[in-house]
Amino acid sequence: MNLERLINEFTELVAIESESGNELTFAKELKRRFEALGFTMSFDDAADHVPSNSGNLYGIRQGEPERRPIIFSCHMDTVTPGVGIKPQIKADRITSDGTTILASDDKAPIASLIEAIRSLDEENAELGTIELVFSVGEEVGMHGARHFDVSRLQGKTMFVLDSSGTPGKAIVQAPTAARIKATITGRAAHAGLQPEKGISAISVMSEAITAMPLLRIDQETTANVGTITGGSATNIVAEQCEATFEARSLQKDKLDRQVAAMVEALETACRKHDATLDYEVNTSYPPLLVSQDSPAVKLFKEAAESLGLTPTFSATGGGSDANIYAEKGLEVLIPACGMSDAHSVNEYILLDDLESLAQLVRAIITTA
Structure with a gap:
């Protein structure tokens, strides 16, 4: 793990604007970065059906066939004001300059994914198949997740990296909502x-x-x-x-x-x-309710405990792509990703939490 490299990755990603509906530039950059890590990346046709200039971005890197395939999901869009983000690295945290959001929701987990995979590759670790789903329009109605065809996935266990809280926590219940x-x-x-x-x-x-x-x-x-x-x-x-x-x-x-x-x-x-x-x-x-016997929960517990973390599980009052993917039959879990005061100009992420998140992603990958 290289914390300096992780911080640089994160600050570079948040500087690329991707407000809901305008994710394409950011999506193309993600495609480039993950292809450099050996993933086969492709867009679906969501842009023809949802209010975005980009499709969902799917990636896969085949691994050891005897290991369980795992899926990581993040959303590419941000809320407003998300144009002209200037990340500020302070003593123990990263913030915006106070005029925009920071976009740690959901770019902190994306940066952590990149660093986790890169560092494991540097160690020549033997890994299983890793799949990636980067959705559009999560912040405005989970549009991308609704359109994504889960039948293309090899795995069934998905970690939806999209929740506030200290790494080691996870969401197992989320509401249903009506308008x-x-x-x-x-x-x-x-x-x-x-x-x-x-x-x-x-x-x-x-x-x-x-x-x-x-x-x-x-x-x-x-x-x-x-x-x-x-x-x-x-x-x-x-x-x-x-x-x-x-x-x-x-x-x-x-x-x-x-x-x-x-x-x-x-x-x-x-x-x-x-x-x-x-x-x-x-x-x-739809509502989300994850069983304690779920493969995702068991894998998360093992990975967290291997780092000396005490895994804890709770409910949330917000919906996410996880609600949609669970309804489509995937075994989902929503790990906490360290972001704080998301959706506001006061948003920040602690450096310790950013590093812990990358370590936890590494542990999930190696434990699978």
Whole structure:
């Protein structure tokens, strides 16, 4: 392991912009770097089907046939503001300059993968087959993972490197989520001359939202109002108002009850004020629940313990590509990757965590 080389790799990667929808330049650079490590890399046709200028990037390097093939998955896209990232190396951590994100989510694990594989090759280690899946559009709806054809994979055990927390931790449970899009139609009227003839769609929507159970519902369930738009002018009673909502829960039955409560609040307010409601509910992603007997969990435990780490497992409130891949039949696990305050200009990663992550990836590869 070469920490200086790992830091250089990471800072070079984060400087290449790859906000959601604009991953191609970064994807081409990853293709070049992993081909230099002996991987056969190829793009799928996701760019023709999802909102990105790049397809998913798949790689494979054949290894010893008696060893178990393993898959590592990372996403290539970042949230905004992710253009013009200038990483700052400080005493114990790497940050941005405070005007952008750092993009350790998800480029810290990618840099760690490169260093882990490179260092093992320098030791002439005998390794099994390694497969790589770099997805597009994870941050905006797991678009790439939804499109990726898992039948091309040789292995079944996948480590989705995409979680905050100290290396040694892992996520084994993640929520399912639903999105509600609701449009309330009232009746327009002049707000100064005849407001009583109008039905304010904005007022009706506000009443519905006030009646909804929102934010932290319980330890497993959350709900939120995402956006509200409506009205056309200050002197017109708003005829229409549109809002989007989200609900998440680790339990499908709890999610169903939460969605039903939110829809009932909308329906009740519209009945009361003689407004019209149109709405649709869509499942954003399925739940994830990983058994302690999963091959991925067992391999992770063995690898972590070989480094003197105490493996710990927990649930998260966010979804990821892992939810999608698990539904497609893969044995997944989400190891913690050290990033902190992700999705903000305060994002950072400790140097110790970056190094630990690379060591853990090495251990997973050699343990398989």
